[in-house]
Amino acid sequence: MTKIISSFSEISSRYDAAFVDLWGCLHNGYEPFAAAVDTLEQFRDRGGKIILLTNSPRPRPSVIRQLDTIGVARDLYHDVAASGDASQFSLAAGDVGSKVYHLGPDRDLGFFADLPADILKGREITRVPLDQAEGIVCTGLFDDDYETPDDYRATFLYAKNKGLKLLCTNPDLIVDKGERRIFCAGSLAQAYEEMGGTSLYFGKPWPAIYDLARRRLAEIADVQDQRIICIGDGIRTDIRGAIAEDLDSLFITGGLAAMETGTVGQPDPKKLNMYINAAQLSPTYAIGHLR
Numbered sequence: 001m002t003k004i005i006s007s008f009s010e011i012s013s014r015y016d017a018a019f020v021d022l023w024g025c026l027h028n029g030y031e032p033f034a035a036a037v038d039t040l041e042q043f044r045d046r047g048g049k050i051i052l053l054t055n056s057p058r059p060r061p062s063v064i065r066q067l068d069t070i071g072v073a074r075d076l077y078h079d080v081a082a083s084g085d086a087s088q089f090s091l092a093a094g095d096v097g098s099k100v101y102h103l104g105p106d107r108d109l110g111f112f113a114d115l116p117a118d119i120l121k122g123r124e125i126t127r128v129p130l131d132q133a134e135g136i137v138c139t140g141l142f143d144d145d146y147e148t149p150d151d152y153r154a155t156f157l158y159a160k161n162k163g164l165k166l167l168c169t170n171p172d173l174i175v176d177k178g179e180r181r182i183f184c185a186g187s188l189a190q191a192y193e194e195m196g197g198t199s200l201y202f203g204k205p206w207p208a209i210y211d212l213a214r215r216r217l218a219e220i221a222d223v224q225d226q227r228i229i230c231i232g233d234g235i236r237t238d239i240r241g242a243i244a245e246d247l248d249s250l251f252i253t254g255g256l257a258a259m260e261t262g263t264v265g266q267p268d269p270k271k272l273n274m275y276i277n278a279a280q281l282s283p284t285y286a287i288g289h290l291r
Contacts, residue, residue, distance in 0.1 A: 024255030083203025097134025135234030205241030
């Protein structure tokens with residue numbers, strides 16, 4: 001049964017490492033949450049290791065640069081494991097071919113620019129128009145301020161008829177950016193599958209990103225799984241992934257599920273139970289916001 005806690009400090013001594021989500025947990029896309037930063041600083045200062053575990057379509061170098069721009073200090077965390085990193089391995093392996101159509105905004109071009117040479121092993125990846133593509137790399141909508149997945153039906157019908165696979169670099173369906181809720185690459189991948197296409201996923205809740213997070217954690221400390229906690233606001237990504245990996249989890253209810261869980265400061269216990277029962281997923285702990 002999920003236990004509602006009032007602060008992370010109530011349970012933090014049980015853990016030596018935390019896999020921490022970004023959007024809705026540490027920041028809102030524009031600035032970090034002060035209480036979350038303070039909480040992670042306290043955990044770090046007592047020796048806790050922090051791996052930022054994100055479904056960002058950007059690989060680690062690009063994620064770090066983005067965090068720099070919104071004011072998240074590099075000494076707050078020890079490393080980053082991103083969906084973009086895990087997806088790069090799939091791209092380098094040729095899972096969607098060598099000539100790919102990039103479906104997403106130019107701000108995500110770092111996914112291609114930051115491809116490590118050691119994983120490419122001589123393979124050349126080229127971005128091409130859709131009619132020349134062997135596969136699709138989807139990092140998001142071209143314009144997430146105004147577009148929805150429905151705007152891509154014609155593109156997906158054409159791609160499906162060509163038999164193209166879609167590599168989804170961010171399995172999130174939606175994210176809250178400031179006061180706005182926007183669609184992510186996962187919503188496009190889901191729409192493509194609903195039309196009969198094939199989508200490949202490598203972020204939360206799929207295993208590849210947790211394997212990557214464990215490897216990066218192992219580079220700095222020897223931590224057993226029972227001493228790792230996953231923190232995030234996505235019940236079907238952060239919490240489902242943690243449960244599948246047999247890791248404890250802290251569900252941030254004041255993010256994506258704030259309305260459904262009746263979170264005003266803290267979640268409403270009855271609404272929280274209804275929500276997690278409907279999802280058939282039970283996090284270890286829950287709290288309104290990371291603090």
